[in-house]
Amino acid sequence: MRATVFHAPGDVRVENVPDPRIEQGTDAVVRVTHACVCGSDLWFYRGISRWEEGYRCGHEWMGIVEDVGSEVTSVKPGDRVLSPFAFSDGECEYCLKGLQTSCVHGGFWGGADSDGGQGEAVRAPLADGTLVKIPEVVADDEALLKSILPLTDVMGTGHHAAVAAGVRAGGTAAVVGDGAVGLCGVLSARRLGAERIIILGHREDRLEVARRFGATDVVTARDEAAVEEVLEMTGGGAEAVLECVGVKSSMDSAIGVARPGGTVGFVGVPQGSEELNLGRMFGSNIALRGGVAPVRAYIPELLDDVLAGTLDPSPVLDLTVDLDGVPEGYAAMDERRAIKAMVRVR
CATH class of the missing domain: 3.90.180.10 (Medium-chain alcohol dehydrogenases, catalytic domain)
Known part of the structure; x- marks a missing residue:
């Protein structure tokens, strides 16, 4: 064959x-x-x-x-x-x-x-x-x-990110990454009833799919600028964050936009993201859950x-x-x- x-x-x-x-x-x-x-x-x-x-x-x-x-x-x-x-x-x-x-x-x-x-x-x-x-x-x-x-x-993996992050009906979710998994994460957050879904991404064709899937807000800034924008628009961050890339910058952004007491659900295959901002996680009681779906x-x-x-x-x-x-x-x-x-x- x-x-x-x-x-x-x-x-x-x-x-x-x-x-x-x-x-x-x-x-x-x-x-x-x-x-x-x-x-x-x-x-x-x-x-x-x-x-x-x-x-x-x-x-x-x-x-x-x-x-x-x-x-x-x-x-x-x-x-x-x-x-x-x-x-x-x-x-x-x-x-x-x-x-x-x-x-x-x-x-x-x-x-x-x-x-x-x-x-x-x-x-x-x-x-x-x-x-x-x-x-x-x-x-x-x-x-x-x-x-x-x-x-x-990808649909099951996006769903795993949403479940691990604790997406709930009426809540706010942030999705880091506009690849197929991130887009399915948006779809999963909507399926689980999130009222506000923020996607952090950069390519307009993908962000248009995200909007069709239920994203209510789009953030195209990168790194610290993106974190500051999400914190400002949410008044302190998202309670559920879906990390769907796996690189250091995406994990840093995911932890950065998490609300105190919130959870990051990570499903991006780690490629240099192993070094975590434990200081922020510790100081804000941010949980990290997820892994291979x-x-x-x-x-x-x-x-x-x-x-x-x-x-x-x-x-x-x-x-x-x-x-x-x-x-x-x-x-x-x-x-x-x-x-x-x-x-x-x-």
Whole structure:
């Protein structure tokens, strides 16, 4: 089959790799129909995180089951399914707590040891704990499938930021970052009932999506200027802050705009943001919660809302490519020509 393979920073290629096959009774083989390029993929694409030549790419995907192992009971060949960006057994201590990203038997798609979603097919280990069946009523409704696809990562991650930050009905939330996760954070804050939603971002096309998603205020200043603007407009800061980037400046801004007694929900993959302003956090009793999002725990409720027509994160997918176009998808996102690329595999 064909799949996306990392070779060097700025160099991802679609090439032939071995076909996936059932190796364990808990496996499924899924033919990929839709996938994405993620903002976190840009860390290895830019050479910021260390990847090795030959690693497989892509952790956001959905498709149609082709084969299942002898122990799989939740899905069967022909079922349309989506997958969170991490696979998990659904049975360990952490899975039962809704923390599937810490599953003792789990892992993440792509890299050295797993198939990546940016390819024609995937061997899905721990299928019963991982895959979520999409109702047959969806069939080949491309618009609806496009709305479901962000649930594999960015919508669930934005939701995790909002939950971790303690967004509440009638409250005020600030979202740091106007990428796909930040935009989904805006959507999540609105879904949870926030009355005022402030987004800190810089690109007008993305901020327009944020407004459509429910942002009531837009701050385009950077760093300290942005912090001062939010503090002034809110009379002391936001009670719930969603950090959706992962770099030092975004974390500094998130902590800076938090109201005393507030909470920062952080979901941006840390890239230099590990040094925290503990003095401000200590002095203002600001809590920090979040981390890698247990998307599998959130998919059922989010999927219900998508199917009911009350949730549609699809506008973050503003570029569509085929499998051969995956390298262009990476380049477009790297150059800020696209928010997020959808890969229509078949």
